[in-house]
Structure formats: structure tokens, C-alpha cells
Amino acid sequence: MRRPTTRFASRTPGDRPERRSTLMNTGPTGLWTWTQRFTVASVGSFVGSLLALLGGANKVAVLIGVFGFVCPMVFGMAYLLLPSYVGKTLVDQRLAGIHFGLAYVGVSLLVADQFVTAGILLRPLGVTLWTTGVLIFVGSLLATVGPAAVGTVAGTLGGSGRSQRSTRLATAMIPVAVCYLLVGTVALLMTVAPLGIGTVTVAQVTHYYLTGFATLLIYALGMRLLTAFFHVSLPRPVVWIVLVAGALAPAFLGTFLWIDPWFRVGGVFATLAMLGYAALVLFVILKTNRRRVGVSGIALGAIAGGTAVVSVVPVAFGFGDPISLAVHRTLILAGFFPLTIVGYAYLFFPITGGQFTGANPRAARVTIALLGAGVAVQSVGVALQYEPVRVIGILGSVIGAIGCGYLLGCRFVNG
Numbered sequence: 001m002r003r004p005t006t007r008f009a010s011r012t013p014g015d016r017p018e019r020r021s022t023l024m025n026t027g028p029t030g031l032w033t034w035t036q037r038f039t040v041a042s043v044g045s046f047v048g049s050l051l052a053l054l055g056g057a058n059k060v061a062v063l064i065g066v067f068g069f070v071c072p073m074v075f076g077m078a079y080l081l082l083p084s085y086v087g088k089t090l091v092d093q094r095l096a097g098i099h100f101g102l103a104y105v106g107v108s109l110l111v112a113d114q115f116v117t118a119g120i121l122l123r124p125l126g127v128t129l130w131t132t133g134v135l136i137f138v139g140s141l142l143a144t145v146g147p148a149a150v151g152t153v154a155g156t157l158g159g160s161g162r163s164q165r166s167t168r169l170a171t172a173m174i175p176v177a178v179c180y181l182l183v184g185t186v187a188l189l190m191t192v193a194p195l196g197i198g199t200v201t202v203a204q205v206t207h208y209y210l211t212g213f214a215t216l217l218i219y220a221l222g223m224r225l226l227t228a229f230f231h232v233s234l235p236r237p238v239v240w241i242v243l244v245a246g247a248l249a250p251a252f253l254g255t256f257l258w259i260d261p262w263f264r265v266g267g268v269f270a271t272l273a274m275l276g277y278a279a280l281v282l283f284v285i286l287k288t289n290r291r292r293v294g295v296s297g298i299a300l301g302a303i304a305g306g307t308a309v310v311s312v313v314p315v316a317f318g319f320g321d322p323i324s325l326a327v328h329r330t331l332i333l334a335g336f337f338p339l340t341i342v343g344y345a346y347l348f349f350p351i352t353g354g355q356f357t358g359a360n361p362r363a364a365r366v367t368i369a370l371l372g373a374g375v376a377v378q379s380v381g382v383a384l385q386y387e388p389v390r391v392i393g394i395l396g397s398v399i400g401a402i403g404c405g406y407l408l409g410c411r412f413v414n415g
């Protein structure tokens with residue numbers, strides 16, 4: 001089976017050529033296999049979340065989107081990328097498979113809990129299984145990359161080269177993102193804890209997971225991946241703004257949800273980070289002549305993310321229409337994450353490397369265009385509160401997601 005085409009491993013500090021075959025283990029229980037399964041299952045979950053929206057089950061759609069789509073996709077890519085990021089291999093590759101099972105059984109129970117009568121303990125059991133999977137994920141990565149990642153924090157400010165300090169800062173964001181995952185998981189446990197232990201909302205959990213864990217990892221890894229794929233040096237001041245603001249924002253947004261003035265501070269940090277990331281992506285596109293399949297997805301995802309944070313800033317400051325919150329959720333869950341994830345997935349798993357119908361750049365770009373057009377139409381429908389337009393947008397996203405799942409699935413099976 002052909003491995004992802006990327007120079008990332010070769011550009012990772014401390015990584016040597018002889019290690020690459022180990023990093024991309026293709027055995028039956030290797031990281032390569034489990035990353036594929038996380039990827040396909042995540043895309044399938046994205047389709048499920050869109051179908052839930054069509055059925056009017058908005059809470060279920062968000063639940064599937066966060067716990068079935070975004071987080072598992074990040075888990076799968078993190079298992080593959082983070083060890084190689086510091087020139088290491090995962091302590092035990094079977095752990096990724098155990099985590100996969102726990103995560104999706106847990107998600108299934110959480111979704112089932114939305115449709116059954118009260119009194120059945122599906123939700124506590126689902127949260128327990130999900131938490132166990134998170135602990136396996138964190139424990140395996142801590143044992144693998146923890147010492148190297150934490151060891152870069154001191155060198156970030158004291159290193160000799162400005163370029164190396166930016167690299168170290170990006171690496172230092174890895175344990176910060178994992179810490180947000182842990183904080184979000186503790187908050188999730190508190191939502192099913194007996195009364196009196198604490199009051200935490202699901203919205204706080206999703207802010208820790210999406211803004212603190214998933215988005216911060218996209219920023220940190222993106223700094224390296226954009227450089228590795230397109231050979232463009234990123235402006236260091238913007239990189240630092242993105243990483244520092246991106247690391248601070250979730251602490252305020254998740255902890256002080258709708259509590260002024262701290263929530264507004266978090267909103268400002270989140271806006272700076274996302275707009276800075278979008279500027280870096282557009283900078284790379286303008287500077288490079290490498291038109292790889294997937295770059296359009298990354299660009300559209302960054303634009304969707306930038307639009308999402310700008311649309312909700314007035315609400316955080318007491319201005320604007322509350323409908324902006326719905327537009328914000330749509331742009332994040334149906335725009336920023338799917339487009340960014342699919343864009344990077346096409347870079348790592350080139351569709352043209354497979355032997356199947358549709359294994360060409362045009363098919364990949366069509367799926368990205370459908371996802372981009374779908375979220376744009378959805379957002380207009382939500383903003384105008386016109387259901388037919390929103391439904392058309394959702395259907396476009398569904399077709400695009402199914403197309404992505406088909407291309408990636410066939411690439412994995414026949415590549």
C-alpha cells in the first residue's frame with residue numbers, strides 16, 4: 001500500500017530516514033491502518049450529522065459533529081503525526097485500535113441516549129467509555145512525545161534562532177492542546193456527575209474540545225505542514241500571534257462562557273488567532289506555485305473559520321442578532337472543520353495514487369467545491385431563516401461528504 005506523499009516526516013527535527021517506515025507502519029494493527037479507519041468513520045459521522053440536521057435534530061447533529069466527526073479525525077491524524085513530529089514512534093500501536101472502539105461505542109451510546117426514555121444509563125456509560133478512550137490517547141502520546149514536547153518550552157524563549165523559536169512554540173502547543181482535551185473531558189464527566197459536584201454545560205465542553213484541542217492542533221501542525229508541503233517560510237510575527245492567541249482563547253471561552261468581560265477577551269483572542277491563520281493560509285497560496293489537490297479545501301476552510309469568528313464578535317459584545325450564533329455554528333461545524341480536514345487529508349492521502357474510478361484531481365476538487373458551496377448556502381439560509389435554502393445547502397454538503405468518503409475509502413482500499 002502506498003504511503004501518504006508528504007515531506008513532513010523528513011522535515012521533522014530529530015527524524016531520520018530509517019525511521020519513516022516505522023512511523024507509517026502499514027501492518028494490520030499499525031497506525032496507518034487506524035488512521036484510515038478514524039478518517040473514514042469521521043467522514044461517515046459528518047454525513048450523519050448533516051442528516052440529523054435535515055431531520056431537525058440539531059442537538060444530535062452537534063453531538064455527532066463534535067464526538068463522531070471532529071475529535072476522532074484529530075485523534076487518528078494525531079496518532080500518525082505527533083510521534084513523528086518529535087522523531088518518535090507510538091509506545092504501542094494497538095492502543096489506537098482500542099481507542100477507536102471505545103470512542104465510537106461511546107458516541108453511539110451518547111446519540112442513543114437522545115432517543116430513549118429517561119432513566120436508562122446510556123449517557124453515563126457513553127461518557128465513561130469516551131473518557132477511557134481519551135485517557136488512552138493522552139497516556140500513549142504522553143509516554144511518546146511528552147518529554148520532547150515539554151522540553152521545547154524552555155527553548156522557545158531562550159533558543160538562538162528566531163525560526164527555531166517559532167518551531168519550538170508550535171511544538172509546545174501540542175501539550176497545551178492535549179491539556180484542553182483533558183479539561184474538556186473532566187467537564188464532560190461533570191455533566192453526568194451527581195448534583196452538587198459542579199455545574200458545567202455541554203457548550204463549555206465543546207469549546208474546550210473544538211477551540212482548545214482541535215483548532216489549536218490545526219494551528220500548531222498547520223504551521224509545519226504548510227511549510228513542508230509548499231516550501232514557504234511563514235511570517236514569524238503572525239505565527240506567534242496565531243499560536244499564542246489560539247492557546248489563550250479556549251481558557252476564557254470555555255471557563256467563562258457568557259461571563260463578561262472574560263468571555264469577550266476570549267472572543268478577541270479567538271478572532272485574532274483564526275484571522276491570523278486564514279492570513280497565513282492565503283499567504284502560502286499566493287507565494288507558491290504548487291497547486292496540490294487539497295489546498296483549496298484548506299483555503300476555503302480558513303475563510304469559513306474567519307467568517308465564523310467575525311460573525312459572532314458583535315454578539316459577544318452585546319450587539320448583533322442572536323441568529324449570528326447559528327451562522328457561527330454552521331460555518332464552524334460544516335465549513336471550517338470539514339473543509340480543513342478534507343484538504344489536509346487529500347494532501348496526505350493523494351487520490352491520484354489510487355487505481356479506481358474518480359482517482360483524479362478533478363473529482364477531489366468537485367467534492368471540495370460541493371462542501372464549500374454547501375456551507376455557504378446553509379449559512380445564507382440560516383441567516384435569512386429560510387428553510388428551503390438551508391436544506392439545499394445541507395444536501396450539497398451531504399453529496400460532497402459522501403464523495404470525500406468514497407474517494408478516501410477507495411484510496412485506502414485500492415491505493
